[in-house]
Amino acid sequence: MKSNLSNIKKSKYYLDKNECVGIPTETVYGLAGNAYSEKATSKIFKLKKRPKNNPLIVHYHNLKMLRNDCIINKKFLKLYKKFCPGPITFILQLKKESKISQNVTNKKKTLAVRFPKHFITRKLLKNLKYPLAAPSANISTKISPVSRSDVQDEFGKKIKFILDGGYSKIGLESTIISLTNNPKILRLGGIEISKINRLLKTNLKFNSKNKNVAAPGQGRVHYSPGIPIRLNVNSPKRDEAFILIKKRKFSGKNFYYLTKTKNLNEAAKNLYKTMRIIKKKKFKKIAVEKIPNKGLGLTINDRLNRASNK
Ligand code: TXA
Ligand code: MG
Numbered sequence: 492m493k494s495n496l497s498n499i500k501k502s503k504y505y506l507d508k509n510e511c512v513g514i515p516t517e518t519v520y521g522l523a524g525n526a527y528s529e530k531a532t533s534k535i536f537k538l539k540k541r542p543k544n545n546p547l548i549v550h551y552h553n554l555k556m557l558r559n560d561c562i563i564n565k566k567f568l569k570l571y572k573k574f575c576p577g578p579i580t581f582i583l584q585l586k587k588e589s590k591i592s593q594n595v596t597n598k599k600k601t602l603a604v605r606f607p608k609h610f611i612t613r614k615l616l617k618n619l620k621y622p623l624a625a626p627s628a629n630i631s632t633k634i635s636p637v638s639r640s641d642v643q644d645e646f647g648k649k650i651k652f653i654l655d656g657g658y659s660k661i662g663l664e665s666t667i668i669s670l671t672n673n674p675k676i677l678r679l680g681g682i683e684i685s686k687i688n689r690l691l692k693t694n695l696k697f698n699s700k701n702k703n704v705a706a707p708g709q710g711r712v713h714y715s716p717g718i719p720i721r722l723n724v725n726s727p728k729r730d731e732a733f734i735l736i737k738k739r740k741f742s743g744k745n746f747y748y749l750t751k752t753k754n755l756n757e758a759a760k761n762l763y764k765t766m767r768i769i770k771k772k773k774f775k776k777i778a779v780e781k782i783p784n785k786g787l788g789l790t791i792n793d794r795l796n797r798a799s800n801k
Contacts, residue, residue, distance in 0.1 A: 498654055499615050505651045506619065511535055513628050513642040514615065515656025516607040518578045518665050518681050519635035519763070520642050521550065521625030522650070532594035532624050538649055541631045545707045547595045547624040548580050548603040548665075552616035560589040560622070561602055566691060567670050573690055576608040578661050578681025582669035595624050597707075601671055611656045627664060632713055634798075637662050637763050644767075662760035663790050668695075679790040681759075699793060713797040716766045716777065720799040722792075724778040732774040734765060736782055745774070759787040762794065 502512045506523065509531040514523045522539060524531030526549045536543060551557045554571065561583040570579065585591065585602045596602055604622075607613065616623065627635040628642045636642045637659040642650075666680030668687065676684055676697040688695055727733035731745065736758050738751040747765050749758035769777060779795055782788050 499611065499618065501652055502615055502654045503618055506531070506623070509534070510651045511538060513636075513639065513646070513650060513653030514609075514612050514623070514625060515639070515654060515659065516550075516609045516612055516625075517660045518607070518663060519637055519659050520628040520639070520653075520656075521607075521612075521623070522628035522642075522646075523550070523623040523625040525619075525621045526595055526624040527590040527592060527621045529592050529594060532592045535624060535626065536594065538646060539626060539629070539631050541626065543594070544597050545631075546597045546599065546603060547626050548605050549591065549595060550605050550607055550612070550616060550623045550625050552613060552619075552622075553606070556622055557604060560586055560591050561604060562586060564670060566674060569690060570668070570670075570687065571606070574682055574686075575606040576613065577606070578608070578663075578665040579687075580605040580665045580667045580678075580680075582667065582671055582677065584671050590621075592624070601669075603667065605665055609656050609659075611654060615654065632715055634714055634716055634763050634766050635664060637760075641763075641767060658760070658764070660760065661756075662762060662764065663787065663794065666790075679793045681787075681790070683786055683789070697789075697793075699796070713800075714763075714794045715798050715800075716770050718770065718775055718777060720777045720779060720795060722779050722795055722799055723781040725780070727778040728776070730774075731776045731778040732769040732772070734769075734777060734779040736780055753783070755783070755785070755787045755791065758782070759791055762791055766798075 509528045511524045511534050514521045524535050585600050629635050639653050639655040642653045661681040664680050666682040667678035669675045676695050734747050737753050749761040
């Protein structure tokens with residue numbers, strides 16, 4: 492991992508010129524551009540082949556900059572103090588005077604904001620005069636990248652620079668909570684809902700089938716490795732890559748462990764990485780062992796369910 496100052500300077504150089512740069516975060520890598528620039532943000536959509544009606548998350552270094560763009564409320568401050576920087580995204584009301592590009596919001600009055608924890612990206616954000624719009628750095632509907640080389644695989648020479656920050660520590664995208672009205676969970680992610688509920692004294696639940704609350708980009712076919720996935724499998728077929736979370740006595744060449752000890756944080760970290768390896772090995776099918784629906788297991792199962800829709 493090269494995290495020296497010159498790479499941060501290089502990223503700033505390109506970003507200041509309205510180019511897109513791959514950035515590491517603790518959740519997944521992002522494809523970043525100046526959130527105030529029409530030019531930079533339209534490049535993001537083009538590169539990702541992302542539908543224009545799917546708004547972008549904007550990444551900030553601190554509250555001070557956020558206040559230029561969003562109206563801040565008490566619940567937000569509570570969550571911010573506890574979890575930020577970290578893997579949580581807030582939907583807030585956009586201020587009239589905000590300079591956020593209309594590409595980012597799809598002309599809506601709300602904005603998704605996040606304070607990523609990765610120290611390299613924090614250093615970069617601190618050095619910029621604008622926040623960074625950064626969706627996950629993958630072609631639309633495909634698996635999110637968790638390393639520099641994953642981003643390279645997605646975009647090749649089409650992007651100017653990718654800032655290397657090693658493997659993403661969490662390995663799954665941020666939890667999204669809407670705070671423009673009564674709080675609603677729009678996406679399961681790196682922060683467990685139970686922790687949010689404890690803090691806000693709420694009983695929020697996530698309903699993946701409820702189209703009214705889902706984030707626009709949470710279509711049923713998402714996070715797809717492009718090959719069929721079978722879930723809750725005990726005995727895999729011979730031609731399936733088998734994803735497991737606890738050690739078995741006998742192992743096959745087609746076995747891919749996310750963790751050997753049912754550690755669901757470790758499993759989350761290895762999920763997308765493993766799916767990419769399996770794809771590269773040219774497997775045509777994936778089978779996955781049952782993963783408990785608790786802790787980050789809930790997020791892992793959410794992603795697997797979506798991925799298995801194609
Ligand atoms: O962990 C993450 O959140 C990563 C890293 C790079 O920060 N980013 C990420 O971005 O996952 P993306 O674009 O792949 O997913 C953002 C989701 C999309 O489903 C989008 O529809 C939703 O956030 N979203 C963005 N703005 C929104 C808004 N104003 N209201 C509701 N949903 C919004
Ligand atoms: Mg994404």
